[in-house]
Amino acid sequence: MSRQRRKKRNTPRPLSLVSGAGNPEPDLWIIQPQELVLATTGDTVFLNCTVLGDGPSGPRRWFRGTGLSWEAIYNFEGISHPNMTAARASSRDFSILLQGASAERAGTYYCVKFQRKLNRQYLSGPGIRLRVKDLLSVFTLVVLGLKTMTLAALLLALAAYWRRRQQEDIKTPGPAGLGPP
Structure with a gap:
């Protein structure tokens, strides 16, 4: 199976499968x-995925993950992780909503088409990198800075x-008769 990647500036980042297992002309x-x-x-967080064209039957x-380490x-x-739901607007839309973003959920997310007959990956999208900034740590730093200044x-x-107070004590004479002779 060979893949051809097309990337243009300011346009979606699709992948096109030009030849596949058992089908000479998939698109x-x-x-x-x-x-x-x-x-x-x-x-x-909304993670967008649209699948267009024909290919072998199979799930999306x-x-x-990255490299060989991918987590379903x-x-x-x-079947899904907690706080993940489908956000399908059409039969070609395989977008998902990730609720409760956290640093542990940061990473690259891939929308993948599988081939049911062989139960293997057929085509993957280019991936979406998710970066999560811990708002609490920024808030904590601001509060600590304000406390330090205070x-x-x-x-x-x-x-x-x-x-x-020390200068006033030096300048103020004591009561009459108690001072030095």
Whole structure:
């Protein structure tokens, strides 16, 4: 099976299968138009996948991973990770919603067409990279910065008060008759 990858600027990033197992002229496209999705912790993320053209019968599934290490995330036959749901708008739409984005869920997500007869991967989309920024850590850093500045201001005010108090004690004469002769 050979694959031909077409990539153009400002257009979806489809893959075209030009020859496949048992079918000399298949024409199948898996379109994942998002190259990168940025999210913050807790967001609901939409991962888009459209399958166009003809190919062998078989399921479409989602995987997360790189190289040879892919983890099954969702299939449209009812098995999926928690907080993953299909967001199908048509018979060609295999998009999913990931609810509760987190740093652990960051990675590259692939929409994949399988060949039912051989139970193997037939064609994969180019993938969508998901980056998740931990909003809590940014908030925590801001709060810690404000607390540090407040503490520094209080220490400076205390030092200034202590110094002024010492200067007043030196300038203020004691009660009559108690001073030095």
